[in-house]
Amino acid sequence: MAAAIQEFQRSESDRLNEVKGHLEIALLEKHFLQEELRKLREETNVDSLRQELDKERTKRIDLEQKMNEVLKSRLEDSPPQPPRKQQSPSNNGTAEKQQKEVWSSRLQKWLHERFGVYIEDFRFQPEESTVETEEPLSAKRLTENMRRLKRGARPVTNFLRNLSALSNWHSVYTSAIAFIIYMNAAWHGWAIPMLLFLAILRLSLNYLIARGWRIQWSIVPEVFEPMEPPKEDLTVSEKFQLVLDVAQKAQNLFGKMADVLEKIKNLFMWVQPESTRKLYICLWMAFITSCVLPYKLMGFMIGLYAGIKFFIIDFLFKSCPKLRDKYDTPHIVWNSLPTDPQLKERTNATVSRRLSGIEKVQPIVSRSSLATVPCGVSREEETGRSHSTKKGAFHEIFSLSELERPLAVCENGWRCCLINRDRKMPTDYIRNGVLYVTENYLCFESSSSRSSASKKNKVIKLVDITDIQKYKVLSVLPGSGMGISIATPSTQKPLVFGAMIHRDEAFEAIFTQYMKIMTTTKPPASAEL
Numbered sequence: 092m093a094a095a096i097q098e099f100q101r102s103e104s105d106r107l108n109e110v111k112g113h114l115e116i117a118l119l120e121k122h123f124l125q126e127e128l129r130k131l132r133e134e135t136n137v138d139s140l141r142q143e144l145d146k147e148r149t150k151r152i153d154l155e156q157k158m159n160e161v162l163k164s165r166l167e168d169s170p171p172q173p174p175r176k177q178q179s180p181s182n183n184g185t186a187e188k189q190q191k192e193v194w195s196s197r198l199q200k201w202l203h204e205r206f207g208v209y210i211e212d213f214r215f216q217p218e219e220s221t222v223e224t225e226e227p228l229s230a231k232r233l234t235e236n237m238r239r240l241k242r243g244a245r246p247v248t249n250f251l252r253n254l255s256a257l258s259n260w261h262s263v264y265t266s267a268i269a270f271i272i273y274m275n276a277a278w279h280g281w282a283i284p285m286l287l288f289l290a291i292l293r294l295s296l297n298y299l300i301a302r303g304w305r306i307q308w309s310i311v312p313e314v315f316e317p318m319e320p321p322k323e324d325l326t327v328s329e330k331f332q333l334v335l336d337v338a339q340k341a342q343n344l345f346g347k348m349a350d351v352l353e354k355i356k357n358l359f360m361w362v363q364p365e366s367t368r369k370l371y372i373c374l375w376m377a378f379i380t381s382c383v384l385p386y387k388l389m390g391f392m393i394g395l396y397a398g399i400k401f402f403i404i405d406f407l408f409k410s411c412p413k414l415r416d417k418y419d420t421p422h423i424v425w426n427s428l429p430t431d432p433q434l435k436e437r438t439n440a441t442v443s444r445r446l447s448g449i450e451k452v453q454p455i456v457s458r459s460s461l462a463t464v465p466c467g468v469s470r471e472e473e474t475g476r477s478h479s480t481k482k483g484a485f486h487e488i489f490s491l492s493e494l495e496r497p498l499a500v501c502e503n504g505w506r507c508c509l510i511n512r513d514r515k516m517p518t519d520y521i522r523n524g525v526l527y528v529t530e531n532y533l534c535f536e537s538s539s540s541r542s543s544a545s546k547k548n549k550v551i552k553l554v555d556i557t558d559i560q561k562y563k564v565l566s567v568l569p570g571s572g573m574g575i576s577i578a579t580p581s582t583q584k585p586l587v588f589g590a591m592i593h594r595d596e597a598f599e600a601i602f603t604q605y606m607k608i609m610t611t612t613k614p615p616a617s618a619e620l
Contacts, residue, residue, distance in 0.1 A: 105538065108506075108523065108538045109523070109538055111523065112508070112522075112523025112524075112538055115508055115521075115523065115590060116521055119331060119521075123330055123331070126227060126228060126229060129227050130227075130229070228334075233333075233334060233337045233338075234333060234337050237337050237340060237341070249309065253309060257269055257401075257402075258401055258402065258405045258406060258409075259406060259409060260406055266402065269402075270398070270402045272285075273285070273398050273402075274395070274398050276394075277391070277394035277395050277397075277398055278391075278395070280387070280390070280391060280394075282390075282394040283390075328520055331520075332512060332520075335510075335512060335587075336512075339584075342562075349430075350430050353430040353431050354425065354428040354429075354430060357428055357429060357430070357431075357434075358370065358424075358428055362428075362429065362434070363427065363428060363429065366424045366427055366428055369420065369424060370424075408422070439599075439603075440606075443603060485497065485527070485534075488536060488548065489532070489534045489536075489548060489550050490550075491529075491532065491534075491550070495529045495530065495531065495532060496529060497527040497528065497529055497534075498528055498529065498530070498600060498604065500528075500596070500600045501526070501527055501528055501597070501600060503525075504525035504526055504527045504536070505525065505526045505527075505591055505592075505593055505596075505597045506523075506524075506525060506590075506591070506592065507523075507524070507525070507526050507535075507574070507588045507589065507590055507591045507597075508521060508522070508523050508524075508574075508588070508589045508590040509521070509522045509523075509524060509535055509537075509549065509586065509587075509588055510574075510586070510587040510588075510589055511582075511586060512584040512585075512586075512587070513582055513583050513584055522535075522537050522538075522547055523537070523538045524536045524537040524538045524548075525538070526588055526591075526597065528597075528600055528601050528604055530604070530608075531552065531553055531554075531608065532550055532551065532552060532553065533550075533551040533552075533553060533556070533577070533601065534548070534549070534550050534551075535548060535549035535550075535551075535588070536548055537549075549586075551577065551579060551586075553604060553605050553608045553609075554608060554609070554612060555579050555580065555581070556577055556578070556579055556605060557578045557579060557580060558576075558577070558578040558585065559575065559576070559577055559578075559598070559601065559602055559605060560575070560576045560585075561573070561574075561575060561576070561594070561598055562574045562575060562576035562587055562589070573589070573590075573591055573594035573595075574587050574588050574589030574590065574591055574594060575587070575588045575591065575594065575597060575598055575601065
């Protein structure tokens with residue numbers, strides 16, 4: 092009876108998990124449909140707002156015309172004073188006062204008409220806090236912004252490519268002519284005027300290009316990528332795929348920018364003292380040199396060093412990587428600077444080493460635990476029974492050896508949603524299930540109740556993984572859209588395990604086991620020799 096109740100509870104939980112998966116997929120579709128509905132509502136609201144603005148403008152213009160007419164009529168209808176033959180001295184004084192007031196009012200009016208606009212510009216007014224309206228999430232807008240960013244950065248990237256081509260002597264004649272001209276200008280103290288003249292020449296060429304002239308000069312030939320016309324009618328799965336692709340590009344771009352900024356911050360905050368000490372000594376030497384040497388001689392030395400470094404030293408270092416790794420101090424310092432995630436990994440590695448040292452001291456298995464195993468049952472069978480999934484034994488579900496069992500951290504697994512971006516069909520694109528990690532494998536069990544569920548299970552060797560990263564799909568999914576991105580050679584795009592409530596715990600467990608496997612599989616140094 093108890094076994095039947097347990098089987099009934101398991102079937103009910105499986106049904107609930109399947110319903111939960113369908114709800115997550117429906118939630119994604121609802122998100123994109125709400126976006127389209129919001130767009131339609133905004134378009135209708137814009138027309139009504141424009142009509143109201145036009146009405147208000149016409150009202151304001153009518154009121155201004157009426158005010159001007161009223162002011163003119165008051166000035167014209169003011170009654171002229173009749174002349175008086177005999178006026179007492181008191182009346183003469185009041186008339187003079189009134190005349191002075193009239194002249195002063197006319198003078199103020201004339202000054203206000205002439206200089207009032209300029210005086211109002213100098214009035215101190217509190218700064219108005221304007222709140223910018225944020226645009227809703229749109230796949231089309233996101234891809235358009237990424238293309239705009241790529242087009243806007245193209246002149247900068249072309250300029251950097253030309254500089255690197257000059258330094259690498261891509262065209263020997265061009266680099267030789269540039270080297271001779273620059274060194275001659277630096278020797279005679281004309282380096283800065285030469286650079287300013289080149290900037291003026293570049294602006295002049297841009298003016299001629301804008302006027303229709305066909306002028307194109309580049310050391311490296313430009314490669315134009317074919318631009319695909321944007322599709323207007325996209326399905327929900329295509330929109331979701333498009334958002335994921337653009338989000339991945341933005342994530343990688345922001346990651347590179349964050350690495351650069353974190354390295355600069357760690358350089359100035361003495362996170363790695365040996366690297367910051369070199370910068371500290373160089374700054375002191377530059378300060379003392381600027382105080383002792385005249386600026387003309389100092390500029391001459393800097394110009395000569397910059398030309399030799401750019402045209403000769405960098406060329407030698409790029410041609411001989413071993414020489415660069417030994418003697419290129421800026422390159423060595425920059426590569427040795429850690430980022431914040433690398434610092435976190437180092438601290439976690441030191442903590443795990445300490446914990447592993449403590450675990451080695453403690454006994455692995457006690458005799459009392461061995462005594463609890465019944466007769467006729469081996470120890471491996473007993474542990475294999477405790478680690479079984481809802482559909483059967485763990486090793487039978489994933490076709491693994493009996494020794495492969497989930498780690499203690501994930502005995503029950505982590506509920507997640509597998510997003511395979513190599514597939515195009517919505518049924519194969521998103522799958523709900525449970526994620527496990529063993530000593531050598533990463534296993535995903537699909538929660539589908541169909542007969543082909545075993546085909547949809549995913550088994551990944553930890554040794555085959557090339558990259559593991561934290562990933563965020565959409566905040567509307569469970570767990571705030573947190574997930575894990577795993578790249579393998581067999582997939583074109585990384586697999587994403589999204590909608591994980593305990594994402595950080597799963598990432599730490601998978602990453603530590605992955606690092607453990609990679610360190611054990613590497614051959615020793617003596618074997619390589």
